[in-house]
Amino acid sequence: MTIYLLDYGAGNVRSLVNAVCKLGYAIRPVESLEDIDKAEKLIFPGVGAFGSAMERLAATGYDKALEKYIASGRPFMGICVGMQVLCEGSEESPGVKGLGLFPTTVKKFDSSTKAVPHMGWNGTTVQQEQGSGAEAWINHAGEDESRYYFVHSYAVPATDADWEFSTSRYGEERFVASVRRGNVFATQFHPEKSGWAGLKVLRSFLECDGVVGEQRRVASTLATPDRLTKRIIACLDVRANDQGDLVVTKGDQYDVRDRTAADGSEEVRNLGQPVDLARRYFEHGADEVAFLNITAFRDLPLEDLPMLEVLKRTSESVFVPLTIGGGIRDLVDGTGRVVPALAVAGAYFRSGADKVSIGSDAVYAAEAYFASEKRLTGTTAIEQIAKAYGVQAVVVSVDPRRVYVDSPESAPTHNVIRTDFPGPKGERFCWYQCTVKGGREGRDIDVVQLVSAVEALGAGEILLNCMDKDGTNSGYDLELITQVRNAVSIPVIASSGAGRVEHFDEVFRKTNVEAALAAGIFHREEVPLQSVKTYLRGKAYQVRAVEP
Ligand code: 1PR
CATH class of the missing domain: 3.20.20.70 (Aldolase class I)
Incomplete structure (x- = not known):
């Protein structure tokens, strides 16, 4: 089987290549439009910003080739920005049009309530019960202990649309963790960085033999708790x-x-x-x-x-x-x-x-x-x-070290705190000085x-x-x-x-x-x-x- 990787040089695709090889498959980089034509399976691990990803696709003509590939019914897998570009657009790059396969816009996480980017291992809840043969096609589920590695500031808000395959929750926001429609499957998380659970997801895609069967919707679990791990x-x-x-x-x-x-x-x-x-x-x-x-x-x-x-x-x-x-x-x-x-x-x-x-x-x-x-x-x-x-x-x-002072007034240009661990002369206050060169030189910045x-x-x-x-x-x-x-x-x-x-x-x-x-x-x-x-x-x- 001819599996191709669509890379535009914006990040680490070595891990994905290694993961596919580990599963016993060979994967080649797309080097021309003909490669996309020849591919029997295509993986697109988008990296960087939505706008630059679309620009690169347009500059190479890969956007049209991708649309043609997807329309042909051959299996396609997108990862991270490779999933987001399948949407109509993104708040990250206003005015830039996506491929528009899924009728939605990618939105920024609210950073007033939680740390952004959303970075780490999170659980997912599967939104659809699969029709015949589909389980073998892809099987990442929320009922088990599996966690997947996410790293993104923008996400597709979950609305329970029929193409939302699984969702996840970050703080108060529920977002789409993976999408699936026909021959298209894409994940917001990085399967190649998600340990054995991620390799299982990749294997399901590599083993699938074409268009999947009918899908049946089941009610989503609205109350799914945030399962982001420490x-x-x-x-x-x-x-x-x-x-x-x-x-x-x-x-x-x-x-x-x-x-x-x-x-x-x-x-x-x-x-x-x-x-x-x-x-x-x-x-x-x-x-x-x-x-x-x-x-x-x-x-x-x-x-x-x-x-x-x-x-x-x-x-x-x-x-x-x-x-x-x-x-x-x-x-x-x-x-x-x-x-x-x-x-x-x-x-x-x-x-x-x-x-x-x-x-x-x-x-x-x-x-x-x-x-x-x-x-x-x-x-x-x-x-x-x-x-x-x-x-x-x-x-x-950051390589900081404590500088003890008698009072905040002793270091008026720095952020001084009262400490429960007094200094050698009984000082009750300190600030943290930043250093360079492996701690060998202190600088006047806290x-x-x-x-x-x-x-x-x-x-x-x-x-x-x-x-x-x-x-x-x-x-x-x-x-x-x-x-x-x-x-x-x-x-x-x-x-x-x-x-x-x-x-x-x-x-x-x-x-x-x-x-x-x-x-x-x-x-x-x-x-x-x-x-x-x-x-x-x-x-x-x-x-x-x-x-x-
Ligand atoms: O300045 O961009 O070239 O980066 C140099 C990097 O190397 C910095 O990240 C700096 O922290 C690190 N570094 C430089 N010198 C040392 C050194 O130890 N002599 N290591 C050093 C810093 C601290 C942590 C350590 C934790 C946990 N080591 O790396 O892993 O303190 O340790 P613990 O759990 O055993 O307490 P640049």
Whole structure:
């Protein structure tokens, strides 16, 4: 069978190709209009904005070819924006016409009531009972434990139309999770990033043998609760050790060297190989895996950056979202060529990353934003990557540390809080100073200023580390996290300090963050990832089940 992938170069399609291969099928990229004509099955994983997706389709003539393909009755599957373009239009790109297969308009989620983008694993409720043979065609259902990975700011509001195959709920909003009519099936979620549950959905499409039978409507479950899970993220700090091998390491308050060597030398801690550990965490139920490259690889051509290979290999066996951080900025590579941050990010997306995480460069961008009285120039890495790949692909990793002061008046330009954990001289107040270069240099910008600026620039998520807590196993810095959670409406990942399962409950209960990340306890196998999930489930949290 000839299966084709319609890609227009706007994101990570490597994972989808890997997922299809994992299921035993070969898939080829569409390179010409004739390929669409030849295809027996076609998958369109749209990425980026609705308007740019339609523009790219129109510029290549693929829009008309797609319409013809769909009209021919051959099976078509759309993913994410690949589902949205089947609608008439989208609030995201006013005036741009979609393919108009489904009579509806894509709308933005209300960010005054919840974090937007909607990012994470959510349940679905199937809206239609299928006619003969249809169950085999596609079978993702809400009655079971399955969760699927969503990442989007815009969605099709649910209205119980007969083409709405499944719906989901985010906060007070019910939206369409997948559509189906005849030979067309499309999902708002990413099956290729949804673990085994997602692979099952993909397999159903790959195995179907054509147009499905009659559909029968059943009443939808209007009262379906929001089943968005709290995400548990495993983080791997990766660097070259003294022998030049790439290893996963872990610091104590950002110091990654062991001082226990007999000869007094200081070895970089080696906690394992990045690809092996990532695979282990996927199998143990990690909802996402983040790699932070903490070595500045100098003098290397872009295409030789070692983390590209790590991502390529990881995405062959890890089917949850992958984030890569470290060194996402304009750089001069080994050939003396200036490579813009957008190109660096592009290389990572093509190698299997779903999000890039920006550290130091985000601090400089925020400083420039305030210096220019909050003017958006469109030239920062955050703005450019968000424009090309969508805000959900841009994470800002923050490395703050406490600065104690006697009173708020002592730091009038910063957001000072009263703390329950006084400083060394009994100070009752503190602010959180942002740092660059892996915590080695403090800047005159506090964490609230930073996260507000990067949200305005177009970051889609905050990865909130804490230098004072990193590697201490003493629990998350709840005061820091609360301050940041209240300052932005994009999702926040709590990081640094997890030491026991109770710390995850505490951070979710007291700060309402969307995700919690840990490193040391997972690497040292002190607290297995599965036990975090089991504990949270026992506390009645929505968490994604660990799959077989
Ligand atoms: O500035 O864009 O090149 O990004 C560099 C990235 O590398 C930043 O995201 C920064 O956080 C990270 N980084 C740089 N140096 C270090 C270091 O440790 N020496 N790691 C470093 C930051 C913190 C987290 C850690 C959590 C959880 N490490 O990655 O995983 O604190 O740890 P725990 O659960 O063991 O407490 P740029």
